[in-house]
Amino acid sequence: MADLRFDGRVVVVTGAGAGLGKAYALLFASRGAKVVVNDLGGGRHGDGSSSKAADAVVDEIKRNGGTAVADYNSVVDGEKIIKTALDNFGRVDILINNAGILRDKSFAKITDQDWDLVHSVHLKGSFKTTQAAFPVFKKQNYGRIIMTASNSGLYGNFGQANYSSAKLGLVGLANTVAIEGRKNNIFCNVIVPTAASRLTEDILPPDLYAELKPELIAPVVAYLCHESCQENGSIIESAAGWAGRCTIVRANGSLLRRRPEDDVSIENVRDNWSIIRDISNAQRLESIQDATGALMSSLDGLRSGTDGVGGEESDVFQFCNKDTILYALGVGASVTAENELKYLYENSEDFSVLPTYYIMPAMQVMFTSSAVSRAVPGKEIGLEQVLHGEHYIEMVGEVPPQDGKLVSKFRISEVLDKGSGAAIVCDIDTFDQNGNLVARNQCVTFAVGAGKFGGPRTGTKAVPCQPKPSRNPDATLSQKTSVDQAALYRLSGDVNPLHIDPNMALMAGHKTPILHGLCSLGFSVRLVLSAFAGHDTSLFKAVKARFVKPVIPGETLKVDMWREGNRIFFETSVVESNQVVIAGAYVDLKSVKAALPSSPKSNMSNLKSDAIFEFIVDQVKQDPGKAKAIGGVFLYNITKDGKQAKQWTMDLKNAKVFEGKPDGKPNTTLTVSDEDFLLLAEGKLNPQQAFMKGKLKVTGNIMLAQKLAPLLKTNAAKL
């Protein structure tokens, strides 16, 4: 990269007789600039008037082949300094307001004179000089201005009340000059140096003082003044060969009242104080417009009220690995299932959170809100009246946070009058800590008996359900829930006693506690991801589902799936009762990923026998003794269209049933078509007849095969 040069530029440096100012002057001159070296002369208290300091710097610049002129005016007469530049060089491009004096005393002892002097030199001097240069900059449509502030202004410093107030005053001056100058390519920035100079030499410890070389700061200031630098309105702190931007941030803050008609009490302020001062979610606001805008959006929750449609409430949801793992267990993920360790072990390489987990923050804000209970005008809706009717969740952006804090904003979008009840459409947007939208949830709840209030019957806000295709499913996966499924799932946050307390369940008209609809949904989506996304959660986009009937913990869920492009339609039913429990449902994927062909469970071709084998798996798990009594190792060779489609091993000796071949040689191999296997299991096809007709081929120990019948029959009865 070429050197940054200042050829043809005219630079005015105030207070350039020594220290930082001198370092600036020498550096600019060495890079081709013509420099006005302003210095009043004098000692640390700036009250002498010798011209020697400025002259010495000019001489040094000239000796090095540069161009410079001395100026001895006080910065309070800023226009005279600018005139020196115009008289000698015909222009001015860069103004470094560096001149300063110190008058340290404790606040109580400051005299008016000391106050005025300090403010004159620092604040008024910078103002006067900048104001004189500004019209010149404007005319040439170019200018770079530096104000010099101080740590004692940003942070305060004992004994420097007059100095620190003047120095922070310069930050305010620079902020406004930056705004007023920008359309004319005039940029104004603040440097906060800690440099060894006449001003600091007897204030700092000697070893630190030695590192505070002005030469280590000067390049930062020079860069800020180069035409290629677009920085404007910034505060840059620099010392000892380090530099960094300093900024003022604002906490997210807290609302001090809930409704516009509420007052704010001193106690409201006290009770919210820890949130008011918490800067962990602080933001830098770039302008007064941004700051006002941010305030307005903080007030959003207030303005819209919380009754009926349109009210918005928000809640913070905190979660960690343990929570997402507990959830995964709650929706049936298992270490024994292919590819599911990633949901259950935080150290696995591709640790993942099931996408339906992000329904939890939405449910939390809904539970904590009382808005649903007030959604229907004139009716108070009780928890026992409310049914979760439909749910939609859509993930936004790439990978959502896997732990930490999420903020959910909840509002009621629509309340429909369905006669027998009210359908309440709730939209919940969930954001990460940086305010980025992570997920959109929509929950349609049905309030039984809350209808006939004269509201609209149909609405526009709810994401519609979709009918399943009329052909046979492209894939089917089944999984038995555990009798303790609801007891496990509720630990993820839905603690409605209906799902655990037998008495509550009876009162609600159920024989036993029922499984959460969202738990069945979690099962279903996980199985869809297994069949069509290779458990790659990043492929998940959205799911919509309608809850039709309850599931009893312990029942087997069967998910039929149909693929159309990247949309997987699905329907979930309970195998034992043959009842549909989730309908009108689909999962949208970003793309479909067939599971890895090498893995034994990856062949997701739709075989009817799979469900039966899943049964046998459960059967054998529940009663291993019965399996062991039969003994032997059976290989099932399931065919489809005359070709081998899948193999299942029933290792009854060890009470293990799994997809694929056994380790050693099986005692008996049975070859049967998928369809005939189903007929056999249902008892519609007699094994002997099947054998005679060649529909069932048995090799190895044929006698042993006959012992299998009871195992198959039990399942047939259950189907």
Ligand SMILES: *[C@@H]1O[C@H](CO)[C@@H](O)[C@H](O)[C@H]1NC(C)=O
């Ligand atoms: C501020 O005021 C005190 C007391 O009047 C004075 O001694 C001190 O020099 C002033 N500070 C600066 C930076 O001039």
Ligand SMILES: *[C@@H]1O[C@H](CO)[C@@H](O)[C@H](O)[C@H]1NC(C)=O
């Ligand atoms: C400074 O100028 C730049 C370039 O025009 C502009 O983007 C920026 O907003 C300005 N900053 C301020 C604080 O006005």
Ligand SMILES: *[C@@H]1O[C@H](CO)[C@@H](O)[C@H](O)[C@H]1NC(C)=O
């Ligand atoms: C903050 O103030 C609001 C309004 O008074 C109150 O409802 C809320 O509980 C307060 N927050 C905390 C954390 O006390």
Ligand SMILES: *[C@@H]1O[C@H](CO)[C@@H](O)[C@H](O)[C@H]1NC(C)=O
């Ligand atoms: C920010 O403040 C608003 C109220 O002013 C509150 O609703 C929201 O939850 C807060 N956000 C965070 C991340 O704390």
Ligand SMILES: *[C@@H]1O[C@H](CO)[C@@H](O)[C@H](O)[C@H]1NC(C)=O
């Ligand atoms: C199955 O075969 C193994 C040898 O491969 C044999 O040891 C075992 O006794 C057989 N089991 C039965 C039940 O026939």
Ligand SMILES: *[C@@H]1O[C@H](CO)[C@@H](O)[C@H](O)[C@H]1NC(C)=O
């Ligand atoms: C499975 O059945 C197919 C088709 O009948 C046959 O080609 C294959 O050899 C059988 N496999 C075994 C292990 O018996």
Ligand SMILES: *[C@@H]1O[C@H](CO)[C@@H](O)[C@H](O)[C@H]1NC(C)=O
């Ligand atoms: C699944 O098995 C069937 C039958 O053997 C085969 O035609 C199909 O290609 C396999 N699919 C995959 C994804 O391996």
